[in-house]
Amino acid sequence: MADVSIDHKSILATHIAKRIGRRTLLQGMGAGLLATTVGGFLPGKASAQQAGHIKIAAVKHIDTLDPHFTFFLAAVQIINNIHNGLLKVAYDGEAVSFEPDLAETWDIEDDRTHLFKLRPDVMFHDGTPCDAEAVKFSLLRVKEGTPASPHAWKLELLEEIEIVDPLTIRLRFTQPYAFLPVALTGSTGRAGTIVSPAAVEKYGADYGRNPVGTGPFKFVSWRENDSIELEANPDYFEPGLPKLARASFMLIDEPTTAVAALVSGQVQGMNDCPMQLVQQLKNVPNVTLYGEIEGNYSYVGMNTTRAPFDDVNLRRAVAFAIDRDALMKQAYFGLAQQAYTPISPPMTGYFDPDIATSGRGHFFDLEKAKEYRALAANQDEIEVTYLMAERGPVGTRVAQVIAPMLAEIGIKVKLELLESATWVQRMKDRDFDMLDFDWVADLDPDETLFPEFKTGGSWNYWGWSDPEFDRLCTEAQVVLDVPERAGLYHAAEDILMDSAPVAMLAHLPIYKAFTNNVQGFEYIPADLLNLHTVSLG
């Protein structure tokens, strides 16, 4: 290519900024990004006195505190208080952004090369230094460690890690990798989280029970079904933080009990509030709820590999036969937002704010549903098996609300209530006709669409395949211009929606609750529960 005047940096910077709905922060790219404040130049000692002991009810499953091996956001919430990443997720009340965390500056040298300058004098909780070697160690642990990290794919394109000096590290990728910030900070498991090499050496596979990071809190203990205890790291690098002396995550299985404990003041926070308890908590004067629509979507999936849902017209009929208004009220307690297509509202630049009137995607139109039903090969009453389990945000409610709606188009739904593990097994084995599911997506249209609908994908439980959809998504991965990329994803979505392996339902809010004496909580709509700035009044 002769045209050397292409400014990769600015294209990529703009691209990254737009794609995650970001603004000014990344625009001074050439000069490098300044970490938070001048605090970056000061010795990383906490000046404030830490005080107070917060207890937070953790009602969702926590698998491990090893950031490179966890699969659950409830674990990431705690991991994030113990560790730091190269980058972190920030939120200004309107949009999510990715900022340097352990990095003092983040420079994009060209479209394939990222340069990180690290904060000086940062120590792990075990007293070892957090330097370029530690960063390299952590990234390699994700990329090619043994046992293999399930998040290795996020760094698959990482070609070379160069240690420029003890505090400078350069990452080279095999191709332009705009997904990097999302890959480093992405929701389930954080590939860019830096762990103490000495601790990994010492604990091996048991690192997840003995995590050692650089974060505002040190890990103290984990008693099964009881609590996970953290204490303040007085040497934390952000000045004046943390404010709390101790934090306990109380492991409570029964959300009703957690709500009772919150209302009575026995705990001061709840890491997740199931939808059926939201209204109850809204009525409690001494409790504040945090919750917005996050990057996710729910749907009814249909098994396209066998009758009756191998018939596209029958699937289309289902997609238009579901009364979304009734569903939002009866299944989602009036708290969710109707989903027309998978791309969710926080994905600025890709989410169409006028989608409700655009005619795209799925919505309730019984006439249309009946027209498609009339085109179906089987005109008799069709009996289908709908698997449901007490799992997900609203349990079996979606199934129970939808079943009678499908009777309107001559589909007799046989609801089968399963225990969770069995449900998962049957889904994986494609031993079902219908089931409802929700997909928690990183704030990126590729991660939203491609992994679970690409031909033969691990998460394509529906057995759906469309070469044109695959082609559009693959093409969009390397297109940098946001409107053009959005156009490709919208075209892919339209193919998906028209073929309807799934019927879209809702985008869901995720709630956290605190008693009013908890101050300074910074809500981030990526299901994080950072206690850095939290204090008890």
Added chain:
Amino acid sequence: MLAHIGQKVAQTFAVLLIVSFASFALLKLAPGDPVVLMLGSEFSQETYDDMRAQLGLDQPFLAQYVQWLGDFVTGHWGTSYVGRADIYTYVVHEALPVTLTLTAASIFLALLIGVPLGVISAVRKDGVLDTVVAAGALTLTAFPSFFLGILLIWFLAVRFGLFPVMGFVPPWQDFAAGMWHLALPALTLSTFFIGMIVRVTRAAMIEVMEQPYIASARARGEPQWRVVWVHGMRNIMMPLVTTVGLQLGGILQGAVLTETVFSLPGLGQMLTNAVLGREYVLVQAGVMLTALMFIFVNLLVDLSYPFLDPRLRTR
């Protein structure tokens, strides 16, 4: 006596072996895959295969059982699949004491409330008090314990703030706080048991009251309280102790619900989560311990008979 104990111990081992195989087989027969559950919804086939091999779950069923049995007997209980908790510490040092404390407190509470009520209704047989107690006992036995637990939480803990909502404080570390935390769960767990104790006590006491030795005591002019609480009590001990022993299974069952509602980190909650997560090795440890407790208590009941009834003592 020693031979008797020896025989019982041998039986115990046989029972444990059968129980361990049965529970292992049942869990394996149940659909569901621990690897799928621990990996959540987003994982690839390679990750799945790696994890399965790491956990030894790719081995044939019998090989897995034999491997487990060998490890268990030699004291290598291993770690849980997901959280990598040390199973021995978790089950024996953390979960077991919680359940033992809760169970003991519930039985104590049930006896404390149930026996006097049973005795009183036996003495006032067919009176108003007897009818009221009988109705109350029936209601308590029929009341779902998890629902009662939630009611107690919302009224006594949240509304009036008299007790904590949840949590466990070891009474051997802080007795007052321990009892305070234990009050609602122990009450919840003991309710169905109270009803049972009342009825057993009443029936036994009515029968005892018709025995010649009671008439003889009365004839000697012994006061009523002495007739009932000394002569009567001594003779209802056997059915009472037998009931407690036999109902231990019921109590452990109730402990599962009670521990979940009050978020107590005991065996019940551990077993529930382990079964739901198909943590085979953890379930095995829990089942073995529960079976052992059951057998041990039955052995104690057996051994206590000669002390409770002189006629059973061997000469």
